[in-house]
Amino acid sequence: MPQGERLQKVIAAAGIASRRVAENLIAEGRVTVNGDVVDALGRRVDPEHDEIAVDGLAVQVDTSRRYVMLNKPTGVVSSMHDEHGRPDLSQYADRYDERLFNVGRLDAETSGLLVLTNDGALAHVLAHPSFGVTKTYIAKVEGGVTPATIQRLIDGVELEDGPIAADKARLLENARGSSLVEITLHSGRNRIVRRMLDAVGHPVEELVRRSFGPLHLGTLGVGRQRALTAQELGALLTIARRHRNRGSDRVERDPED
Known part of the structure; x- marks a missing residue:
């Protein structure tokens, strides 16, 4: 046979x-x-x-794997169980039979795109900065951001734990004493977006992660979730396969932007 x-x-x-x-x-x-x-x-x-x-x-042929996109609200911590009793991700994961976990983290005051899955190998590639998966944020910041400030973010700023540069940055809007800035980077350092914008004199008032690798939040509402499409999942798995033989000699904290 x-x-x-x-x-x-x-x-x-x-x-x-x-x-x-x-x-x-x-x-x-x-x-x-x-x-x-x-x-x-x-x-x-x-x-x-x-x-x-x-x-x-x-193509993912293992039907036991689950992949979910969540638009995390502010005030929710990126943990499946918060020991301090704060709202956590269990309210979104508990509705599935599989035991899901979050890929990377967003701090409690940052909203936006998180991936929940039970695929550990894929999660490692997506979350670890050594694999270069980019994330894009939109930040509402204090003050009027100038083109020179945007260039500083791209050229790099010095932080207490070393220099950091955005992969991309652009000014979206300037109005009434605040600005909207879009910033893309792949660093996994703790609260890196907020610290970068602090360093150039524009503290963050609101922060949303709009994309994670090939995934885009689109019109998914705050607090809503959905399964990844076959095309989205294929794009993620393609990244994972491309890097499946790559190891990481660096140890960094999980991203918490």
């Missing part, structure tokens, strides 16, 4: 497409197994060991 499961069946079970559409994807040469294009029907795979991709995006 041939070993493994039919490739089109595995793709369909992963929720990528119906079995008939999966057969068309294979015939069109849009599916790879372990990096090799498969363009003939009948291929069998081992879902536990073979890496499948469609149109270059990784």
